[in-house]
Amino acid sequence: MSCPPSFSKKLTFESSEGVLVDFVSEQISISKQWVKKILLRGGVWLKRGKSSLKRVRKAKYPLQKGDLLEVYHSSKIEDLELKDLCYPVKEFSDWGVWYKGVNVLSQGTKYGDQNALNRFLEKEKNKSVHLINRLDKEASGLMVFAYSQKKARQLSKVWSHERTVKTYQAIAKGDVLKKFPKGQGVITKTLEGKKCLTELSVVKSCKEYSLILASLKTGRFHQIRRHFEKIGHPLLGDPKYGRGNKNKEGLMLQSSFLELPKMRGEDIIEGELKFEVPKKDQLFEVFKKMKNPSFKN
Secondary structure (H helix, E strand, C coil): CCCCEEEEEEEEECCCCCCCHHHHHHHCCCHHHHHHHHHCCCEEEEEECCCEEEEECCCCCCCCCCCCCEECCCCCCCCCCHHHCEEEEEEEEEEEEEEEEECCEEEEEEEEECHHHHHHHHHHCCCEEEEECCCCCCCCEEEECCCCCHHHHHHHHHHHHCCCCCEEEEEECCHHHCCCHHHHHHHHECCCCCCCCEEEEEECCCCCCCEEEEEEECCCCCHHHHHHCCCCCCCCCCCCCCCCCCCCCCCCCCEEEEEECCCCCCCCCCCCCCEEHHHHHHHHHHHHHHHHHCCCC
């Protein structure tokens, strides 16, 4: 069963009766087997009447006249084994901290959610889960999920609190010590005209690259990636920001450490908590095994 080329289609069902798999197969001229695969991937959306667009997965879903369908397929998507790439770092009764592997989505896109960690957890737990934070597809690291709406509201407050510490391991192009000779510093470049602040500490460096600990004090889009590009030291493997920073192993960025404060007056979390990616999966350890570089402190 050869994979069809990528496409996105918008269809309107004009008949009096029919089922989704038959209609899509006929309209797009692909096999029913591939329609079923796209359905399972989460690439088919339906709008009926005044209702909002929703994802549908059932091949035999009965259609009504006037139904609007959107079908998305990318031939570049590979089905990942998320159970081999993601795992719980710490689980509580109504929330958890999970490790997300590289190339795993935090949540689905219009093209599907089969490679998304939130969908994986929904199937594992057989109920809805709520993302508290997101990571770029190319990045790895810690993600927080709530397993109830109440806990999601509570954890969202904790996440945005000034005492919450989010620390990333990053590997930047070049010797960052030349720009920050004391080994520590702050990047305050504005993004979209808004104030931004990234604290950094150089762990080790050499001529080609530097191992960095970066903590976010603001939460702008792609803040760490853009900040390091702006100071002339883009992250290795960043597909969007920087030049001369290609890296076959991909983007060198990981959410490695997380500190959540106790919120007084509300039973939000069980005291002050600290989490970290297990040592074997921490970016610095993985990178050292890949490159075996000689560093200077």
